[in-house]
Amino acid sequence: GEDVEQSLFLSVREGDSSVINCTYTDSSSTYLYWYKQEPGAGLQLLTYIFSNMDMKQDQRLTVLLNKKDKHLSLRIADTQTGDSAIYFCAHNNAGNMLTFGGGTRLMVKP
Amino acid sequence: DTAVSQTPKYLVTQMGNDKSIKCEQNLGHDTMYWYKQDSKKFLKIMFSYNNKELIINETVPNRFSPKSPDKAHLNLHINSLELGDSAVYFCASSQDVNSPSLDEQYFGPGTRLTVT
Secondary structure (H helix, E strand, O other): OOOEEEOOEEEEEOOOOEEEEEEEOOOOOOEEEEEEEOOOOOEEEEEEEEOOOOEEEEOOEEEEEEOOOOEEEEEEOOOOHHHOEEEEEEEEOHHHOEEEOOOEEEEEEO | OOOEEEEOOEEEEOOOOOEEEEEEEOOOOOEEEEEEEOOOOOEEEEEEEOOOOEEEOOOOOOOEEEEOOOOOEOEEEEOOOOHHHOEEEEEEEEOOOOOOOOOOOEEOOOEEEEEO
16 A cells, blocks of 8 residues: 555564554544454454554563554564464555555564 | 355456456345455455446446446446456445435445456
């Protein structure tokens, strides 16, 4: 998606933390999301954050939102090999249609 | 039980053909969507539909049309298929597009369309 940008690739070692970043241009969204896509599978909602929040923690996942800079990040603590996947950030528009970033492929090395 | 299902999983067809992809959700949701994921993994919304309103992404060619026989189904019909239509198409559903709370979308497993 042109108005939601992510880096293409991230490689980490098992047990390290992963930080996946996303920038967006549309400031009118109500929610911002992180989705996970495993090979050959559909998308799974990992977590979300309401646009008036700046942080949300959910077990190993921490979402940070800097609304002023239009920057969203997803931190995965203690990354495991099962976390290897493509991670998409997204925001909702009119009609609850989602605009996705291009996805970040996370590779976790043992 | 599969929440959002799509058929077929794979579809290979020739240019110029007309094809349909079916989507069914058993969640009782009011709104359904179609997304297209290209070879570079870019995901784009194509349609949002409930029993009141169809919202079309303006970039979608009119060869693509959603058809909803009932609330649980939103099929995607494609006329005069082109090579550039090759992609993975995902169906999704959510409870209510007008809900003020989080309106999580549940995605189907995708249909890989290959146009030769």
